[in-house]
Amino acid sequence: DIQMTQSPSSLSASVGDRVTITCRASQGIGNDLGWYQQKPGKAPKRLMYAVSKLQSGVPSRFSGSGSGTEFTLTISSLQPEDFATYYCLQLNSCPLTFGGGTKVEIK
C-alpha cells in the first residue's frame, strides 16, 4: 500500500503569507495526486488534480507542483477564507490513501 506523509500537521499563518504544504508518497505515483480543502462541518472540496491542474472555480493563488514521490501545495497569499484543513490524496493505486492533513490556523 502507498503511504502518504503530509507535513506539517498544522501551521499558523497571517493573511497575506505564502504557505507551503508537502506530501511525500512511499513510492512513485506519477501525477495521480489531488489536494483537498475541508472546512469544519463540511465535505472536502478538491483544489487541484493531476498534481498541478487547478479545479474549476478555485482561485489562482492555489498551485500544486511535484512529481514522483514529493508534492507541494502552495497558497501564494493566504486569505481569510483559506483557514481550513488540507489533505492530499493519491489515486495511483488501491487502496487510495489520504495524507494526514494540515490544519492552517490564523496567527
Add this chain to the structure above:
Amino acid sequence: EVQLVESGGGLVKPGESLRLACAASGFTFSHAYMTWVRQAPGKGLEWVGRIKNKADGGTTDYAAPVKGRFTISRDDSKNTLYLQMNSLKTEDTAMYYCCYFYMDVWGKGTTVTVSS
C-alpha cells in the same frame, strides 16, 4: 444539479450491521466509479472503498480495516450506491461520505456511531 445524498446512518451496537445508501442525481451514475470516504470525529479523511462501473467490470476495492466486513454495491436502475457494514466496531464510528471523485462531487455525509 449534480448531487449525492447519503442516508441510513445511526447508532448501533458493536457487532451489529447497518446499510448506508447514496442517491445520485445530475450525472450519468452508471458510468461513474463511486467511492465511500469516512472521517472519525476529530480525525482525518479515510478512503473506505470504491466500485467501478459495470462497463469496467463493476469490481470493488476496500481499505484494509474494512475488508471482509464492508460491501459496496450499486443499483444503476435506481442511481443508488450502497455500503453494507457488518460486524461493526467502535472504531467504525465516523461520518461517511459518498463521493464521485471524477467530478469532485461529495454528499453531505451520514453519521454512523457504534457504541454499547
